[in-house]
Amino acid sequence: MRLWVKQRYRCGICKKQIRRRDLFKDYINLDHIVAKSKGGTRDPENMSVTHQACNQAKADDCPCNWYGPEFCTTDIHGGDGDRRKRQSEELVNPAEEESLAIQEKANER
Numbered sequence: 001m002r003l004w005v006k007q008r009y010r011c012g013i014c015k016k017q018i019r020r021r022d023l024f025k026d027y028i029n030l031d032h033i034v035a036k037s038k039g040g041t042r043d044p045e046n047m048s049v050t051h052q053a054c055n056q057a058k059a060d061d062c063p064c065n066w067y068g069p070e071f072c073t074t075d076i077h078g079g080d081g082d083r084r085k086r087q088s089e090e091l092v093n094p095a096e097e098e099s100l101a102i103q104e105k106a107n108e109r
């Protein structure tokens with residue numbers, strides 16, 4: 001429950017919203033970010049509220065693909081996490097550009 005709030009009411013994998021009334025349905029799962037088989041713990045830091053389908057899609061993928069490089073379970077993957085990070089930085093930029101454009105328009109008036 002607290003995890004769900006921490007995740008801003010979103011699935012930890014697809015980031016789509018999870019409604020409160022869906023929270024305890026069986027298609028919502030508590031995911032181990034690092035699988036137990038890979039040494040993951042039940043520590044809240046390693047848990048994530050997800051859709052069951054998303055959880056299954058993630059399955060044996062390295063968690064760094066979904067949760068960021070700090071959750072990488074293998075050494076060979078440093079670059080993978082970096083790529084992911086760059087993508088999320090790129091996602092931020094268009095919004096910034098947009099707000100700049102809005103500012104410019106405001107200045108024109």
Ligand SMILES: [Zn+2]
Nearest residue numbers: 011014051054
């Ligand atoms: Zn999901």
Ligand SMILES: [Zn+2]
Nearest residue numbers: 062064072077
């Ligand atoms: Zn990885």
